[in-house]
Amino acid sequence: MKKIIPNEIKKIILDNIESSTSHGFPNILRSESYIIKFMWTLCLLISSGYCAYCLTKSFQDYFSYETDTQLNYKRVSQIEFPTVTFCNKFATDLNKGNEITELAKFGYIQLKSELTDLTDYNEIFKFIDYNFKYQSIKFIDNFSYVGFDIDKMLLNCNFNFKGCNSSNFKFFLSSTYGFCYQFNADKSNIRKVSSPGKQAGLSLELFIGYPNKDYDLYKSYGAHLFIHNSSTIPSSEYDGISLSTGHETDIVVSKTYFQKLPKPYSDCVQDSNATKNFDSDLYRETIKIFGQYDQKSCINLCFHKSILDVCGCYYPDQNIIKNLTQACDIDKGYKCYLNFSASYGESKSSIECIDKCPEECESVKYSLQMSHADYPTPFYAEFFMAYDYFINNGSRNFISYSNVKESTLAVNVYFDDIGYTIVEEKPSKTIEQLVADIGGFLGLCIGISILSVAEIFDSILKIILLFFQKKNESIKISHLNHL
Template sequence: MKKPLSNAIKKIILDNIEFSTSHGFPNIVRSESFILKLMWILCLLLSSGYCAYCLTKSFQDYFSYETDTLLRFKRVSQIEFPTITICNKFATDLSRSNEVTELAKSGYIKLKSEFTDLTKFNEFFKRVDYYFKYNSIEYKDRFNFVGFDIDKMLLNCNFNFKECNSSNFKLFFSSTYGLCYQFNADKTNIRKISSPGKKAGLSLELFIGYPSKDYDLYKSYGAHLFIHNSSTIPSSEFEGISLSTGHETDVILSKTYFQKLPKPFSDCAQDSNSSEYIHSDLYRETIKLFGQYDQKSCINLCYHKYIFDECGCYYPDLNINKNLTRICDSDIGFECYSNHSASYRESKICIECIEKCPEECESIKYSLQISHANYPTPFYADFLMTYDALINNGSRNFISYSNVKESTLAVNIYFDDICYSIVEEKPSETIEQLVADIGGFLGLCIGVSILSVVEIFDSILRVILLFFSKRMN
């Protein structure tokens, strides 16, 4: 009985092979000539080998998780205006007469008296910069008595075809510039514009103050401008552009969204607001300090923690540490910071910081085009002098055209088109493409399709039915 059953099973298999939709196996079975059988076997082996090579490569390409970058341009009816942070490079308004300004003047005179070796001016200005930052943290609560007030700085303000004033600005404190002021910083009410051009943008005319030979310890003066997303905190260490007095500066904006694919395509931080996403102390501390994660701030924090590990104290940056007792002093601490800061860029710690700080999956960048023109004209300077004398009782001390030109500036920040770009990553190969590759190579090389696979199950089912029918008999 066993032999008839095995013969029946063999017949089912041979019949299925002979009438299979794949091309190689049926021809091997049907060919009566040994030479023809050998030819078909060789052809089947060669085509199967090539098919295996192509399929292996397809699987490698899919599991390498490569991406393609797509650039799209989208025009919209409205676009969010960025947050504008403006800082006076003169951290102190020495024209204000009080105890704090007198203390600042005496400190400046003391620093200048220490500048005896003119060949070491780089070292001297590093100390001056450090002195300003350290004291800005120490006297943060008293800066209202010595810093430039927004009402004094702001000569004129227009936004989106309407006039604006000092009430539209929010105070922001910087350890480098002292009192800074932010426009459009309310996260719950972000301003939008629907027209391009200067009139729809933000136009500011600012009074900066006058340089003083006796007290100023600056290399340059003017204003520092930050253009950023409302959810980010600007850093004076590596962001912003400088604005010079006597000029009107046009800043033309273009906005770009960057969207990266998360794991397994990259190690980017998918949720910039959640400290639970990545188990990294640096990641969580960045969100704690800045309210939102971004790679640049994380790397900056890593650098400051490296200085703390080496020196036992922090560099005076208010965004990183607000505790003055943990800030490096101006003597031993400053020397330690200077030595290790110079060696950091060439150390392996710098590379480790980048590895510990993943890139954001989603980010917004603003590209700037900048141009300048002379400002103000003699006629407009007369207007400013008259306005200041009548409205502000001459508080800015405008007395001549050159006097106005050296102490004022204008800046226009606007979009030249109501649109933005999207730089988006897409998988180079999707699961649908992988399936198509598998079917294509199987069909091309050995003539196999989905129905060819069904034929295998057909043979198995017929054998099972044959076995049960024999058993019942």
């Protein structure tokens, strides 16, 4: 009985191999010549080896989680207009004529008197910029006495074929430029446009003021413009473009959505508001300070945190701190900051910032194309002079064409097409492609298909049934012998 079962199992296996859809094994069994058996065995080993190599490579490709980037352009009936923030490069309006402006004038003259070595101008303007940021935090409650009011700056405003005014702008305080103003910054009511071109975009005409050699501590004057998503806070450290007086600047905006794949394809974070999506204190603090996460703000915050670690105080940026007690003073703290920032770019700290600040999976970027024209024409300047004289009692001092040209500028922000570009990542190899590779290589190399796998289970099932059959026969024989 014990010898019969192995023989029957062997017969089941050989029968299944001979009838298998795989060609190598049946041919080895059926061949009577040892030379032909050897030839089929050799071919089977070679094809099996090649199959194993191809399958290994296919699995490696799948588990490397590589991606392909797809770029598509999509036209829509409406598109969200970006938030536009403008600032006067003259952070203080000294013509307001109050105690604070007089104090500011005195401070500027005193600061200029302390600049004895005028040869190293880069260091001078670094110090001026740092000093202004420090003082802006110190006198933040009194800044309204010296800041440029929007009603004085805004000469004309049009958006989407209609006029707009100062009530359509939201106040924003910059540590570099003082008073700034944002259009389309209400997240609950984002404005959209459905037509391309200047008339459907935002057109601004701004009064900047006049340079003054006694009080101005700036390299340049004009306006600074930020074009950004409504959920982000612009930074004067690395964002924005400069606009010069006497010119009209056309800015053509193109919108691009970036969509990256999350883990295991990358370490990007999917929900920019969820503090638990990434295990980093810097990541969580970025959300706390800025309201929403983005990698650029996180890296900037990491830079400020590195200053704190080395110098024991913060760089005076109002986006980061609100309390002057946290800021580095203008003496020792400022010198420590200069020494640290000079070596930061090649330091280990800057490399660690990338690890602490993951990339966001979804982001919006705006690409800008700019062109310029002289502004205003002598004819158009006459309107400004008449308006200022009869309506504003000459508050802007528009008395000549050169005077108007020196102190005003225009900017037009618009889309040239109502659509956006989607840059989207897709897996280079999906699970369906992996299964197709497995089936393709097995079928090509050794002729195995899904049905061939079923034949293996068929053999196993027959062997199991054989054991049950023999067991039943043994029980019957034992029962007959007992009788």
